[in-house]
Amino acid sequence: MRARVTVMLKEGVLDPQGEAIRHALGVLGFRGVEAVRQGKVIELDLAPGNARxxxxxxxxxMCEALLANTVIERWQVEFV
Structure with a gap:
């Protein structure tokens, strides 16, 4: 079983990496991008036999203990 964890900054938390990406896209000629939020994706291959x-x-x-900083980040899990 594989779990895909997506971690993103919570709304209202400044995202300097996202802003740098937005700016760079504009410099490269991509217009119309008003905001960018940058995050991370973590894929976990779990041992077989566990109940869903x-x-x-x-x-x-795992998310609460290590994968996300729950003060400033939100996380979402998808099983794929």
Whole structure:
């Protein structure tokens, strides 16, 4: 089973990397990009045999403990 975790800054938190990307796109001639939010994607290959509910709970614990800074970031899990 594979879990894909997407971590993004919460709304209202400044995103200097996203702003740098937005600016660079403008310099390269791409118009119409008003805002960019930059984040990260983490894919976890989980051991087979775990029940889906158990896997969801375990990945949530991973996100809270290490994968996301829950003060400034939000996370979302998708099983693929």
């Amino acid at each position: 509910a158990d896997a969801e709970a375990e990945v949530a614990r």
